[in-house]
Amino acid sequence: xxxxxxxxxxxxxxxxxxxxxxxxxxxxxxxxxxxxxxxxxxxxxxxxxxxxxxxxxxxxxxxxxxxxxxxxxxxxxxxxxxxxxxxxxxxxxxxxxxxxxxxxxxxxxxxxxxxxxxxxxxxxxxxxxxxxxxxxxxxxxxxxxxxxxxxxxxxxxxxxxxxxxxxxxxxxxxxxxxxxxxxxxx
Amino acid sequence: xxxxxxxxxxxxxxxxxxxxxxxxxxxxxxxxxxxxxxxxxxxxxxxxxxxxxxxxxxxxxxxxxxxxxxxxxxxxxxxxxxxxxxxxxxxxxxxxxxxxxxxxxxxxxxxxxxxxxxxxxxxxxxxxxxxxxxxxxxxxxxxxxxxxxxxxxxxxxxxxxxxxxxxxxxxxxxxxxxxxxxxxxx
DNA sequence: ACCTGAACACCGTTCAAGT
DNA sequence: ACCTGAACACCGTTCAAGT
Numbered sequence: 001x002x003x004x005x006x007x008x009x010x011x012x013x014x015x016x017x018x019x020x021x022x023x024x025x026x027x028x029x030x031x032x033x034x035x036x037x038x039x040x041x042x043x044x045x046x047x048x049x050x051x052x053x054x055x056x057x058x059x060x061x062x063x064x065x066x067x068x069x070x071x072x073x074x075x076x077x078x079x080x081x082x083x084x085x086x087x088x089x090x091x092x093x094x095x096x097x098x099x100x101x102x103x104x105x106x107x108x109x110x111x112x113x114x115x116x117x118x119x120x121x122x123x124x125x126x127x128x129x130x131x132x133x134x135x136x137x138x139x140x141x142x143x144x145x146x147x148x149x150x151x152x153x154x155x156x157x158x159x160x161x162x163x164x165x166x167x168x169x170x171x172x173x174x175x176x177x178x179x180x181x182x183x184x185x186x
Numbered sequence: 187x188x189x190x191x192x193x194x195x196x197x198x199x200x201x202x203x204x205x206x207x208x209x210x211x212x213x214x215x216x217x218x219x220x221x222x223x224x225x226x227x228x229x230x231x232x233x234x235x236x237x238x239x240x241x242x243x244x245x246x247x248x249x250x251x252x253x254x255x256x257x258x259x260x261x262x263x264x265x266x267x268x269x270x271x272x273x274x275x276x277x278x279x280x281x282x283x284x285x286x287x288x289x290x291x292x293x294x295x296x297x298x299x300x301x302x303x304x305x306x307x308x309x310x311x312x313x314x315x316x317x318x319x320x321x322x323x324x325x326x327x328x329x330x331x332x333x334x335x336x337x338x339x340x341x342x343x344x345x346x347x348x349x350x351x352x353x354x355x356x357x358x359x360x361x362x363x364x365x366x367x368x369x370x371x372x
Numbered sequence: 373a374c375c376t377g378a379a380c381a382c383c384g385t386t387c388a389a390g391t
Numbered sequence: 392a393c394c395t396g397a398a399c400a401c402c403g404t405t406c407a408a409g410t
Contacts, residue, residue, distance in 0.1 A: 002393055026384060038386075039394050047384065101333045126358065133359035136326025137319060144318070147287045172312065173319035180366030188374055212403060224405075225375050233403065376409070383402055390395070 003035060005043040009053055013089065016054065021091040026050075055099035056107070058085055058092050063112050071120030072178050078113055079138055079174050080167075086142045093143035100135075110135060121185050134177060141170055189221060191229040195239055199275065202240065207277040212236075241285035242293070244271055244278050249298050257306030258364050264299055265324055265360050266353075272328045279329035286321075296321060307371050320363060327356055 011033050015024045026047055030037040044050045062081055066074055086092040100107070113131035122130060145166050197219050201210045212233055216223040230236045248267055252260055272278040286293070299317035308316060331352050 025382085027382085036395055037384080038396085041385070042393060101330065129355055129358050130362060132330070133323060133327070133362060136330070136359075137322055140322025140326050141319070144287065144322070169315055172315050173322075176316060176319065176363060176366035176370065178366070179369040180362035180364070183365040183369055184362065211401085213401085222376055223403080224377085227404070228374060374410085377407095378405105379407105380405080381403095384400095386397105386399080388396095388398105391393085 008040060008043045009057060012050060012054055017090050021094055051095060052099045055096045058089055058096055059109060062109060071116055074116045076174060079134060082138050083142050083170055091146060093139050093146055097139040130181060137173060194226060194229045195243060198236060198240055203276050207280055237281060238285045241282045244275055244282055245295060248295060257302055260302050262360060262364060265320060268324050269328050269356055277332060279325050279332055283325040316367060323359060
């Protein structure tokens, strides 16, 4: 039963989740799959391509069933979903941010955000810039959360002080951004 | 004439500027200084510490002579200065962002931004969160500029279309952020 | 105090050769 | 088609020993 490209990606995600990006090496991955390092290069061009494919997996299904409503609730929902997707895997923000930086295309996430913001009334250029700005915020905030990570895995339901929880802290910055955009639209 | 810690940092910055972060290895640095790799560890604890010291150099003198005036002009000036400092060295944003992620303290940049925003009327927690948000934006935007980098080193004086130049694009996102904060203050 | 020599335990990637 | 074996050209870090 030969190895599948899918097996390789799944194995890589498993190592990422359990040991983190620093321990995700081609040799270690090969070992966990019971195969020689060189074998991986039959399924994947190189490590960079592997990380790109992992990033795609992490972001998969991000845009399913977006609520129809005001632009601000839609963009807020998108941002929260992106953060959740990144938080779902150890070092997820770092992996996806690194993969994104290399491709100017940037996948559909930016396109979707741009679309929502253009609908809101921004012109094409501003909408795309605003989408990138938001993306940077989500990546930066989430990477921060994950680097200070470990504990506080699942936030307790009755959170303590005002902006203690990660979600609340994230929401604050997000609302500043949305407020700023609103000011530009009136 | 023995090597100095200062020589090591200067040599490291030279390699960074000329070849980029990917080529800044301890062995290469040692070679450029005419010394064995092990010698570096007399002057610097490890590579992480070296990168931290480089980050400090890049950010050095960031807060000198901040204009006295409204909070929004001050925070805008600070953000522009931070971006300029990062742009002054190849891969500067990536280096400083990586170094920042590891130290919760975060140096004085955040502290200064927090101070300005607290003066503006935000409470302590919100001011610090807002400062971090702004920091993420600056890092994200600048890292993006530098990864798509190379060409467009010095923007021509008479820039073309609306948001073509890096500075203008940066300014747009920055003003969204500042507008959002203003909305929170009235 | 400062550095060399030499090692240890790794990397990513390539590629003939096997099945 | 898919993988092994073995190599190539690297890494960061440690540490006795030299000066």
